[in-house]
Amino acid sequence: MAASSHLADNLALLEVETAALLRTASTLDEVSVREGSLCEGWSRAHVLSHLARNADALGNLVHWAVTGEPTPMYASPEARDADIEDGARRPLSAILADLEASAARFAAAAPALAGGPEAAEVEMRGGVRVSGGSLPTLRLREVVFHHVDLHAGYGFADADAGFVRRSVDHAVGRLHAPDLSLTLRSREGGEWTVGGGGQEVTGTDAALLTWLARGVDLGLSSDRPVPAPPPWG
Template sequence: MTEQTFTAPLETLRKRVQEATQRLLGDTIGISDGDWNRASLLPGWSRANVAAHLSANADALAELIDEAVQGRSVALYADEELRAEGIERGSCMTGLELQICLDTSAGRLERAMDAVTDWSAPVALLGRRLTLAQVPMARLSEVVAHHLDLDCGFDTGRLDSSSARWLLQWAELRYADDAELPAVRLESTSGLTAELGAAGERRTVSGSDAALWGWLMGRTRPDGIEGSDGLAPALRA
């Protein structure tokens, strides 16, 4: 049985994925070969590692879609060792090669989504039984979070309001049962509320969708967030 965990207008969501990808490519085109191998904001990962992972994620999601369309179920990453090797391989690539990989893998994912006729087909994703309709949201979260990790001038202030809200909703759903999160009640200025975490006494934390999402994901400082004093969620994958 599948879990219907997230809903959004599919075509609009796919457009947001395309826009986020183009924004990413626009920012990374100016990164030099030397700067690609500088540290990203992900501990132990270079920018090249992040780019290689993003490319591999698009390829893996495309494969997931292709198999689901044929009525088959596959793991997103069938071999964790090969996945790690692929990420490390990014360190040996030039900036141009990384840019090409980011672009071509995103194109492959778009073509795979174009071929879907039944978005209710089941897939195994994020440790759950979801449907193909959840894949674009999973990709949007991946692109935006790792764009921040690349530390190339992007920040949550560049998110449009609908993307920010969907990202926060997706994070809330994904980490609702995460016992390592501080016990918080999120209250967004958009009206969205949720209770997450189990560590410590529950506190109310409020701010915009974008600010709360960045803070919850461990990507941004608690600027513009009320009630977060002393609370710092760990970096979330």
Template sequence: MSGMHDWRTVLGEVKASHLRLTGTLATLTEAEMRGPSALTGWTRGHLAHHVARNADSYWRLLEWARTGVEHPQYASAEARAAEIDEGAHLPAGLLSADNAAASARFEEQARTLPAGSRDATVRAVGGWPHPAWYVLYRRWREVEIHHVDLDAGYTAADWPLSYVRWELEDTLASLRAANALAIRSVTATDLGLTVRLGGDGPDLSLPSRPLLAYLTGRTEPPGAVPAAPSWPLAPAVDWNKA
């Protein structure tokens, strides 16, 4: 999986995602920031503050890789939730500026991470280990998915194809490894990508963007296809070969 892009290329993709998101946030009025996001129980303010604090959490994982001293993403799930609630009601301008600043801190941390630290093992908040290089992909995912969740004009149709291609391969590999979706095979019709999941359900063929929106729980299941499981799953990667 790490061979898809080099570090600088993925970081460039993350920067572009940051710019798109912060551009959207900068246009939101106070009323719009207090309006509901696509995530149940969260306003756009909750989501904006979460994405900023997520950047800081990934900064900590890269600091762990840099120094060899453990820096967990969050002190606890409770602390994470409290942090989001505390900042969700900040003025719209502050939330937008905070996102831009947190994104810039993460980008600088990633840009200056020594090449020898990129394979260091860190842990996700869910407890599963992964090499530091995967932090860049996780941040890319976080920003693209939650930009859609903001429900402020950016949709799955706007996802860059580079993100869609990576996310589909990563998500489908995880689903197959976990045997987590009762579908026999999945085909992204515009990418020439077919993955056999081994389930006893139907075959599914869709263009890549609506397919990814379904697999990530951002749209309803198409037709008689079962609902996708809770997402994201732990990545199905052999770290020794990545």
């Protein structure tokens, strides 16, 4: 069955963003891959190992949506963490090969979500229920956000503009910050209200997303210091 335009578009964009991630990862060496990332407590090797395991974990949910057979993302939270830690200790060549192979496995499996599996409900870790059709979107978000986290020359300004705008919408929608009262204005014409509005913060979509998702306020302007957002977690 043909994929819906939403599913097909996300799979196409995921292919583009995965290729960009692999290009950036290929520029790292054994020294730089051990250096810190934007994810607190994680090196770039941790980020890349997490991305590989996330591809397989979401692939498990693809299997669940397609077959109806409940398949958890990870064997346990402890197994997830251990796999990332163990993976980060490997030589760079093994990390890169795993990153590419796991991405390819997800890319090969995800088109089977077309049709009925798009509407099938599956359960993420933490008990959150999502539709099968949302899995490529979730993988796309992981790829782009953690590509930024590598802190290796790629930022949200390099990602697809439509994805960045949708991600700002998503980030504002998930904010739980009763102490924040802001009006966010993007130079591309977007506007979002946090709390009751109030202090105006202006920047590009990419700069606003960088602040919302990672607490970095470079490229933003306001008449007073920009407050820290709550942790993304």
